[in-house]
Amino acid sequence: MTSNPSSLANDWAGYWLLDHGFLRTVFSNRYELAGGLYRVNQPSPGKLRWYRDNLGVRTVVNLRGEAPHMAFYRLEERACKRLGLNLINARTWSRGLLKPHEIQHLKAVIDSLETPAIAHCKSGADRAGFFAVLWRHWRLGEPIGHAMAELHWRYGHSSRAKTGMLDHFFYSYLQQAQPGQSLIDWVHNDYDMQAVRDSFQPRGLSSLMVDKLLNRE
Numbered sequence: 001m002t003s004n005p006s007s008l009a010n011d012w013a014g015y016w017l018l019d020h021g022f023l024r025t026v027f028s029n030r031y032e033l034a035g036g037l038y039r040v041n042q043p044s045p046g047k048l049r050w051y052r053d054n055l056g057v058r059t060v061v062n063l064r065g066e067a068p069h070m071a072f073y074r075l076e077e078r079a080c081k082r083l084g085l086n087l088i089n090a091r092t093w094s095r096g097l098l099k100p101h102e103i104q105h106l107k108a109v110i111d112s113l114e115t116p117a118i119a120h121c122k123s124g125a126d127r128a129g130f131f132a133v134l135w136r137h138w139r140l141g142e143p144i145g146h147a148m149a150e151l152h153w154r155y156g157h158s159s160r161a162k163t164g165m166l167d168h169f170f171y172s173y174l175q176q177a178q179p180g181q182s183l184i185d186w187v188h189n190d191y192d193m194q195a196v197r198d199s200f201q202p203r204g205l206s207s208l209m210v211d212k213l214l215n216r217e
Contacts, residue, residue: 011071029124029155035139036115039132039150041124042072045079051118052083059117061109063127065091086114094126095162097169097197100187106131107184110138125156126163133170137183144170144183160203168200 029041038055040047042064051057060080066089067073080087088109092098098106110131119135121127129151136147151157151167159167177186 011074029128031155033132033135033140033150035135036117037113037132037135037139038116038118039124039128039155040118040120041128042120042122043076043118045075045082048076048079048085049083052085055118056116057085057118059086059088059114061088061090061113061117061119061131063090063092063119063121063131065089088113090131092121092127092130094121094123095165097165097193099193100191103187104184106134107138110135113139123156126151126166129155129157130166144174162202164202165197165200169196172196172199 024041024044027041028043028047029039031039033039038051038057040051043051043060048057048060060076062073062076064073068077077087079085090106090109091102092106119128119131132150133144133147136142136150137144140147148167148170151159151170157163157166173183173186173191176190177183178190181190
């Protein structure tokens, strides 16, 4: 990884402009969950330092995945190393489904996560919400139907746009699971990713706003 002044300046330009970092300067979409987890949007290096110094954060879960070709990731990785934060990468999608082994990876992350921690995507709305549902279910023991409150418009999430695929995943589990069947057992044995994908249809103006104008990942 290069860190000369020219490449660093390019990374900052990419972060502020291409990754819309300027929109996040005063709004972090930060909410605290029980158990020492905070859901946030993409943090700048300065925000990472603030989270460490003021919230005691030790771990950063990047739900955008390892992406050394992207400016936001290079800045984040360098900052975490400099600040002594543990960076965990997990590739997730705001408008798509995960494969069983990817969901299993999220469970392993949640089961072993050292807190206080932050979990972030780009906006803090969709993938952070999906992770928060799983956190409340697997780490805190809450029912899925209750934990799904993390996928809500108050965080910037829309269940009517393509981002509603995340809600649909959990609804599919609730509708299809056998009595007493755990989420992870359903994922490994009965989850048909293609069928779940095909049975979801985004609707109306919400789809236009979130999918076209905001261009969620």
